Amino acid sequence: MRTLIILLIPVAYIIFLVMILRKPKKGKPGKKTDAEWMHESLSHINIEVPIEKCQKILNISKFGPPILIFLIGLLFLKWWQTIILMVVSYFIGKKAPKSYVKRRLKKRIEKLEDQLLDTLTMLSGALKAGLSLPQAFETVLEDMASPMKEELEQILNLNRLGQPMEEALERLAQRVPTENVEILVTSVVTLSETGGNLAEAFDSIVNTINERERVREKIKSMTALGEYQGLIAALSPIVFIGLLYFMNPEIAMSLLNTIPGWIILGIAITLDILGYFLMKKIATIKV
Template identity: 35%
Template sequence: RLVPLKGLGRRLENDLVRADIPLKGEEFAAFVILAFVAAALLGLLVFGSVLNACLLAAPAAAAPVFYLRMAKARRLAAFNGQLCDALAMIANTLRAGFSFLQALEMVRKELPDPISKEFGRALQDLNLGVSVEDALQSMVERVKSDDLDLMVTAVIIQRQIGGNLAEILDKIAETIRERVRIKGEIKILTAQGRISGLVVGLLPIGLLMVLLLINPGYMQDLFNNPMGIKLLAFAAVSEAIGLAAVKRIMNIEV
C-alpha cells in the first residue's frame, strides 16, 4: 500500500509462475525492497558508513532476483528433460486407441513434476471449456519452452489437416533428443570460456569487497574523490559490457 508495486508485480508474475514460486509479483517486489532496507540498516549499524551499507544492501537485494532466475532456468531444464518421455507416452497411448485428452491425463498421472503440473493446468483449462488449441498455447506461454512450442505447433496443425499424430510425435521426440545431445556437446566445449568470463568478471568485485573489509581507509580516497567515483563508474560499466559480451559469445543457439 505504501509503495506502488502493481506495475512491477505484473511484470514479475510470469517469471514467478515459470519458477513455480507461490508468491504474487507485488509480494516478491516487496520482499526485494525489504531485503535491501534491512541489509542497508545492518551495514549502517556495523560499519557506520553509508557507502559500505549500500555495498552490503546491493547483493542482498540482488539475491532474490538471482534465485528467481536460477529457479526458472532449473525448472525449464527439468521440463525439457521430461518432454521426450511425455511425447513417447502420448504416442504410445494414441496407438493403444485412447484419445488425445486421455493421453494428456496419462502424462499428468504418470510423470513427475514439473511436467505433470503443467499438463494438469492444461487439463483444468480444458475442463473449464477452453479449446484444446488455446489450452496448449497457454501452456506454451507459461513454460516458454522451444521444444514444447514445437510439439504444440505440430498438434495444432495435425488437428486442422489430419495425419498420424503418434508418428509425428515420435519424430518430434527424436528431434528434441538430437537437440539435447548437441546442446550438451556445446556446453562442454564452452565450459572453459564461461568459467573464465565469470572469474574475470567477479574478481575485481570480490577484491574490492575484501579490501573494504580488511582496510576501509585504504579505499576511501577512491570513493571521496570525484575522479575516483568516475573511475568506479567506468569500471562498473566496463564489467557489465564484458560480462554481456562473454555471455553473448558463449550462448550458441541450437
C-alpha cells in the same frame, strides 16, 4: 554524536515501515508492475503469493539494505562510504527478487525440458494404442514426476472445464516459453485443424529434439574453455588485491579509505563484470 544516532535510528525505522506498507501501484495498460510480474511468475511455479505481499517483499529488498547500511555507517564508516554503499545496495536489492524468481523459473523450465522427451514418447505410444489425446495425457500423467505432472494436470483441468485441448496447450507455451514446447503446441494445433497422425508428429518432434540436444552438448563441450577463461579473468583482480594487501597493506588500504581508491575500485569492478559477461556471451552459442 551518540545523541544524533539515537535520534536517527527511529527516523530510519519509520521511513522503513512507510516504504514497506506502501500499497502496490497499478501498472499502465499493457505494462505490468514488478509486483504483478512477480505474482504471475511465482504462480507459474505453483507458488501463490498475493500481489500485496510481493510488493512488500520488493520494498524490503529495495529499502532495507540501504537503511541498515545507513545505521552502520553512522558508527563505523565515513559519510562518502555510506552514500556509495547505500546506492549500490539499493540497486542490488531492487534486482535481487526478480533475479531469484527468474532463476527459479529457469530451473523449472530446464527440468520440464528434460522430461519433455519421455512425455512425448509416452504420448506417442498411447496414441498408437488407440487412445484420444486427452486420454493419452491422462495415461502419461500417472507416470510423470513434478513439474511435468503439474503442467499436464493443468492442461487436463482446463480441458475438463470445456476449454479445447489446443487452447490449453497454448497456455502451456505461455508458461514454458521454449522452442521445443512451441514446436509441440504448433504441431498439435496444426494437425487438429488439418488432420493428421499425431503419433507420427510426436515421434518426429522427439527425433528433432534428440538431434538438437546432441548438437547442443557438442557445442557446450567446445565452448566450456571460454567460459572458464571468463571466470578466471573475473576472479584475477580479487586475487591481485589480496596479494597486494599481504605484500603492501598501506597501498591496499588506500584503495578502501580514500575517494580516489573507491573510484578506481568501482571502475575496475564494473569493467570486470562487463568483461565476464562479454566473454560468456561470446562463448554461448544458441541452437
